[in-house]
Amino acid sequence: MSRLFTPVQVGRYTLPNRFVMAPMTRSRADDHGVQSELAVTYYAQRADAGLIVTEGVFPDAAGKGYVRTPGIATEAQVEAWKLVTAAVHARGGRIFMQLMHAGRISHPSMQPDGRLPVAPSAIKPAGQAWTDQGQQDFVTPRALSTDEVALVIEDYRQATRRALEAGFDGVELHGASGYLPEQFLSSGTNHRDDQYGGPIANRARFMLDTLRAMVEQAGSDRVGLKISPEMNFNDIVDANPQETYTYLVEQLKPLGLAYLHVAPYSKEVDYHALLRPRFDGAYLIGGGLDQASAEAALADGRADATVFGSAFLANPDLPQRFRQGAPLNTPDRATFFAPGAAGYIDYPALTTAEIA
Structure with missing residues (x-):
């Protein structure tokens, strides 16, 4: 039997298969x-x-980084998510919420009262933000004070509580893609001189303290982490990524997280070989997988479960298609972030005849 279709333990849950739907921004919220x-x-x-991880959800209004992205900061947001979790559970699924604070990768037009985005240091990122008025240059963010850092961590704690209230099976911290946790972690974006800046032990503190807060709310077996070493998205750079991520993952051991999702971008460094032996929970890999590469990763022990992004976006019945050897729908990139049903809920599933 294909290992993709065998059960796997992820935290407190025994998942029926090793397919994980990746978090993907879809911009359909109001x-x-x-x-x-x-x-x-x-x-x-x-x-x-086996497990769905939602698109990135901002834990507080200041964490919003893109238009039409959802939050978990208000009662209305919680109530809307309750409908999602109920629908997934009615079909026997499991779903985690990804908590994503954009930090400096935002724009005043998306911030409360038009304020500056926040970051570990006042360093302007290269590039542009997607706003209702089109693309606009990023601005120089405001550096968080030490006291404010504690308040942001508390936002993650409360967001975790609200996610559980909304019926989610767990939560994932988005520690990649150049957003706030990675901004603290990386030497190129963190020039602080307090306990959250300087040597790697200090730069990793924000991510680790945030995970501890989430674990205190949900239990370690309902909390996951996503990292993407050397992705360099959103103008994120670290002077010594191998040292940085080795240290970070070694510090995760006492937390007992449900899983670690690693999607590296280096062609020179095998981050899976570097990091998997240092993590005791379920190890998830993603990044451009197809059926063959996913099967190979499971067969040679590089992963416990495999994460699919655009393949799941365009194929709501992806496990069935893999099981049948059926062709896949092609993702329509023009509709990835567009409002409305097109390219969102109208990708066809296999017909009864095709399944048979």
Whole structure:
């Protein structure tokens, strides 16, 4: 039997298969960060995954980085997410919420009262933000004070509580893609001189303290972490990524996290060989996988489960298609972040005849 279709233990849950749906920004929420009814259908369609991880969800209004992205900071947002989790659970699925604070990768037009985005240091990123007025240059963010860092960590704690209230099976910290946790972790974006800056032990403190806060709310077996060494997205750079990520993952051991999702971008360094032996929970890998490469990763022990992004986006019945050897739908990139149902909930599933 294909290992993709065998059960796997991830934290407190025995998942029926080793398919994980990756967190993917889809920008279908309203201007208040309230998830749309379309999202109920979207996630329920994909509930055959062993585990769904939602798109990035801002824990507090200051964490919003893109237009039409959802939050978990208000009662209205919680109530909208309850419909999503109920629909996934009705189909026998499991779903974690990814908590994502964009930090400096935002714009005043998306911030409360038009304020500056926050960051570990006042360093302007290269590039542009997607706003309702089109693309606009990033601005120089405001550096968080030491006291404010504690408040942001508390935001993650409360967001975890609200995610559980909304019916989620667990939460994932987005520690990649140049967003706030990685901004603290990376030497190029963190020039602080307090306990959250300087040597790697200090730069990793924000991510580790945030994970501890999330674990205190949810239990370690319902918390995961995503990292992407050397992705360098959103103008993120670290002077010694191998040292940085080795240290970070070694510090995760006492936390007992449910899983670590690693999607590295280096062609020179085998980060899976470097990091997997240092992590005791379920090890998830992603990044451009197809059926053959996923099977190979499971067969040679490089992963416990495999993460699929655009393949799940365009194929709500991806496990069934793999099982049948059926062709895959092609993702329509023009609709990835566009409002409405097109390219969101209208990708066709296999017909009864095709399944037979």
